[in-house]
Structures are given as structure tokens and as C-alpha cells.
Amino acid sequence: MYRQASRLLTRALSGGGHRSTASSRSFSTDLPAAPSEDTAFVEAWRKVAPNIDPPKTPLAFMKPRPPTPSSIPSKLTVNFVLPYQSEISNKEVDMVIVPATTGQMGVLPGHVATIAELKPGVLSVHEGNEVTKYFVSSGFAFVHANSVTDIVAVEAVPVDRIDPSLVQKGLADFTQKLNSATTDLEKAEAQIGVDVHSALNAALSG
Known part of the structure; x- marks a missing residue:
């Protein structure tokens, strides 16, 4: 039943000779002000499986972010998490430098939205005259247009340890x-x- 529903659902979303709302939606690092459901997906699901509640989509679990400010803020908000703990949460700093696979990448307030894969190297967090350095094994840095940067590492340890x-x-x-x-x-x-x-x-x- 699920296999047939998913096959029909794919056809309903992609068929009809025109691009669906889901496939034509532009990518953005800004999430809606409140969690919302993918109405196109729900409508297509109810056509093929009216007696089964539609499954949750990622939009239902994503926390809203503040909108992109009209002017560049003076600070960069950083979240730095590992699979087992949060190292930095909503901390305002001057800059972070991440070891991207393309080279060391400095992130300042107002940085263009970017997704960077991390390689083994030093992640440095600059706050005034203080610089905190971590060694990270790998991961990703998600730089959002609203001067928020999320860093997700597989493993990390302060360099001085x-x-x-x-x-x-x-x-x-x-x-x-x-x-x-x-x-x-x-x-x-x-x-x-x-x-x-x-x-x-x-x-x-x-």
C-alpha cells in the first residue's frame, strides 16, 4: 500500500505537463515565521491515500529563523553542535574561521548564504580580543543570510587539550x-x- 501510494504520489507531484509547486520552489536559508506544512504534498497524498494521515515533512520539524535584517548587524550569531552536545548556542561573536574543503573561510556578519563542507582543521571563534580554537574532524557550516551560522561537526576538541x-x-x-x-x-x-x-x-x- 505504501509502495503504491508513494509511486502515485510521485506521479501526482511531477505529472500534468507542468512544474509542481514543490519542484519550482526556490531555495532559501530563511524559514517561515511559523512551522507550516507542505500543502502541495498533503493534497497529493490525500488523493492517493485518503484514509492514511500524511507523514510529517522536514518543514514540520524546522524551527523558524528571524528574517534577514535590512542592515548588516554588528555581530554574527553562531551555533556549534556535535552529535552528542552543543558547544556554542546562539552566541554573538565578531567572526568565525572554518576549515572548509576549499580553504580557510572567514565568516563575518552579512556573509552571503553558503554551505561549506569541513575538512580536518582548526575552527576559530573570534570574540573581541579572545580567540577560541577547536580542532574539528569533519562536518558542515551553514551560513545563513540573516547573519546566523550553524556549524555541525562530527567530532571536535579544544586545541589546548x-x-x-x-x-x-x-x-x-x-x-x-x-x-x-x-x-x-x-x-x-x-x-x-x-x-x-x-x-x-x-x-x-x-
């Missing part, structure tokens, strides 16, 4: 594993270890 001797040992171990690897999987795992520990070493020396 990293043990340099363990970094050197880990780098030597993974380099040895890379040199002795015989399969593609072993080479890939060892290369990841070398890359991460090299970035850790650079964070400590930089």
Missing part, C-alpha cells in the same frame, strides 16, 4: 600503516589517519 606527543605517535603509526598497506581499504584507512594527524600537527604548530 590536544596532547602533542600522542599526535606525533599517531602520525608515525599511520604513516607506517600506509607504507605497509596491501589492499585499497587498508591504504584508504591509513591515508585518513595520516591526513587527520597531519592536520592536528599543523594545528598545534600554527
